Amino acid sequence: AQSVSQHNHHVILSEAASLELGCNYSYGGTVNLFWYVQYPGQHLQLLLKYFSGDPLVKGIKGFEAEFIKSKFSFNLRKPSVQWSDTAEYFCAVNAGGGADGLTFGKGTHLIIQP
Amino acid sequence: GAVVSQHPSWVICKSGTSVKIECRSLDFQATTMFWYRQFPKQSLMLMATSNEGSKATYEQGVEKDKFLINHASLTLSTLTVTSAHPEDSSFYICSASPRTGRRTEAFFGQGTRLTVV
Numbered sequence: 001a002q003s004v005s006q007h008n009h010h011v012i013l014s015e016a017a018s019l020e021l022g023c024n025y026s027y028g029g030t031v032n033l034f035w036y037v038q039y040p041g042q043h044l045q046l047l048l049k050y051f052s053g054d055p056l057v058k059g060i061k062g063f064e065a066e067f068i069k070s071k072f073s074f075n076l077r078k079p080s081v082q083w084s085d086t087a088e089y090f091c092a093v094n095a096g097g098g099a100d101g102l103t104f105g106k107g108t109h110l111i112i113q114p
Numbered sequence: 115g116a117v118v119s120q121h122p123s124w125v126i127c128k129s130g131t132s133v134k135i136e137c138r139s140l141d142f143q144a145t146t147m148f149w150y151r152q153f154p155k156q157s158l159m160l161m162a163t164s165n166e167g168s169k170a171t172y173e174q175g176v177e178k179d180k181f182l183i184n185h186a187s188l189t190l191s192t193l194t195v196t197s198a199h200p201e202d203s204s205f206y207i208c209s210a211s212p213r214t215g216r217r218t219e220a221f222f223g224q225g226t227r228l229t230v231v
Contacts, residue, residue: 032217034219036222042224043207043222043223043224043225044207044209044222045222046219046221049219051217090157090158097217098211098217098218099146100163101148101150101160101163101173101209102148102158102160102209102220103160104150104157104158104159105157106156106157107156107157
């Protein structure tokens with residue numbers, strides 16, 4: 001069975017600070033990796049995804065993530081956060097074929113202080 | 115992007131009654147849809163996989179007789195919480211992926227807040 005671990009449950013940063021949210025997964029085979037964001041009162045939106053190819057993935061709103069296979073990690077980064085990045089962030093994984101439901105991490109609640 | 119719509123957004127029901135939640139893919143067809151449950155301050159947990167034209171596949175620990183899933187068309191899946199009790203109060207979210215023959219991300223509905231009183 002797959003599992004996803006997000007290390008930081010609550011993160012508070014000031015505007016313009018750099019962000020890195022950790023995500024590690026446990027699964028022996030090929031995986032698809034995702035980061036979703038949930039803004040207050042809104043539904044989950046995809047930030048970025050990794051299926052194959054270049055392990056450095058760029059997403060929307062200046063976010064990027066790097067897949068490091070040897071570390072089973074898919075950390076999310078942003079060089080300079082904005083107040084509007086305040087949200088809940090979820091790392092998720094499913095098996096390589098992509099037909100299965102997602103296994104989510106517990107989420108990271110990010111608060112950006114102006 | 116693709117749109118998935120859930121209805122209702124929130125519902126309050128009395129203990130012992132049943133509640134139906136709809137999940138529709140508005141601009142694409144989905145052979146498979148997924149139902150998740152999210153408790154306060156916790157992550158989404160996959161409950162079941164809804165397959166068009168066949169029986170749903172439930173995750174371990176999810177009662178299939180309590181959470182009835184019907185996927186009657188390529189754009190609609192329904193989740194019925196039968197004989198609801200207060201412990202069933204939760205946030206229920208569905209997702210679907212376009213049927214393109216290649217890997218793609220899942221698109222999520224806005225969720226349904228169920229409160230059983």
